[in-house]
Amino acid sequence: MAYIARITTGLGVSFATISYLKAVSVWFEPRKFAFAASFLATAAMIGALCAQAPLAYLITICGDWKMAMLLFSVASLLIAVVYYIVVRDFNPKQPEASSPNNQLKTLDVLKEVIKNKNNWLLTFYVGLSFTAVDAFAGFWGNAYFREAYHISREEAASIISMIFIGMAIGSPIIGKLSEILDSRKGVMIFSHIIGTIALSFVLLTKTSSTISAILLFIFGLCLGIYMLSFAIGNRINPIIITATVAAFINTGEPILGAIFDPLIGYFLDWSWTGKYINKAGEVVSQYTSSADIKYFELESYHFAFTTLVASMIASLVILVMIKDKKD
Structure with missing residues (x-):
């Protein structure tokens, strides 16, 4: 049932990104696309932020994670109703983008998207650059910070939340900056390098919880550039296939995220020193009961986490290869 629930949830939320980006392409001129689309990231990160420390505290208050998730579901349903009432599909000022009479056949649209090499590069860029958010x-991340700084689950969640706060703030700022400079790639490359450096210090060294929180905020601020990938996709493809392009690019994140989660687990197992944490929370060198769980040292x-740094570097290489219309 858990697998069915996860699949159903994935199917449900998959429409959110595509619908929003299509609406932006219909209601905003191309030059404004990056800035308008960036608010999707802000909303998404607010949601992700709520799933960190606020959710942890809500579970504590409710005494049951199921009740906490039910409250989140009801809130989401109310927002969906408001969206349905307010948002309109057709923009008379851009009929070519919203009129159903101008839509291509499904296979023709897919061929148009697939044959563009830059769409593939954008897909892999988004997937690789977002692995740190998905996996860490x-x-x-929570287990790592609890081990590194010996803090509570709620405190660790608060540190991780800085990524989402940074992205929520950074995405519209970067979107507006790219609009003013009329440059997508230049802003993306600079921000990506800064973000990779900040993340590397958190993942590969032990600093302090405060410095880690600051560095993760910087990383999130810089990672707000990922929405510009959709802006480039909108810029280099015909406007009537915007939704399909956005859907194609968006597949990179869940696919590669699903790969890196177990990959990190594999490397942790590979470097495991054979120690366990028993039911009392003590680190022991021998397995004593089914309640024992593996203990991973900071070095492990x-x-x-070198895999996540490598993915950021690989995504930077791909970013350099992407061709914008301004190139």
Whole structure:
């Protein structure tokens, strides 16, 4: 049932990004696309932020994670109703973007998207640059900070939340900056380098919880550039296939994220020293009961997290290869 629930959830939320970006392409002129689209990242990161420390505290208050998730679901449903009432599909000022009479056949649209090499590069760029959010912030980060700084689950979640706060703030700022400078790639390359350096210090060294929070905020601020990938996709493809292009680019994140989660686990197991944490929370060298879980030392985390740094470097190389219309 858990697998079915996850698949159903994925199917449901997959429409959110595509619908928003299509609406932006219909209602905003191309020059404004990057800035308008950036607010999707802000909204998404607010949601992700709520899934960190606020969710941890809500579970504590409710005493049950199921009740906490039910409250989140009800809130999401109310927002969906408001969206349905307010948003309109057709823009009379851009009929070519919103009129169903001008739509290509499905196979023709897919061929148009697939044959553009830059769409593939954008897909891999988004996927590789977002692995740190999926794998670290979404899965391994909490355990890492608890081990590194001996803090509570809620405190670790608060540190990780800085990524989402940074992205929520950084995405519209970077979107507006790229609009003013009329440059996508230049802004993206500079921000990507700064973000990679900040993330590397967090993943590969031990500093302090405060410095880690600051560095993760900088990383999130810089990673706000990922929405510009959709702006480039909108810029280099016909406007009537915007939604399909956005959907294609968006597949990079869940596919590569699904690969890097277990990959980090593999490297942690490979560098595991054979120690366990027993039911009492003590580190022991021998397995004593089914309640024992593997204990990973800080060095094991640093070793495993090199994969995330490598993915950021690889995505930078891909970013340089992407051709914008202004190139």
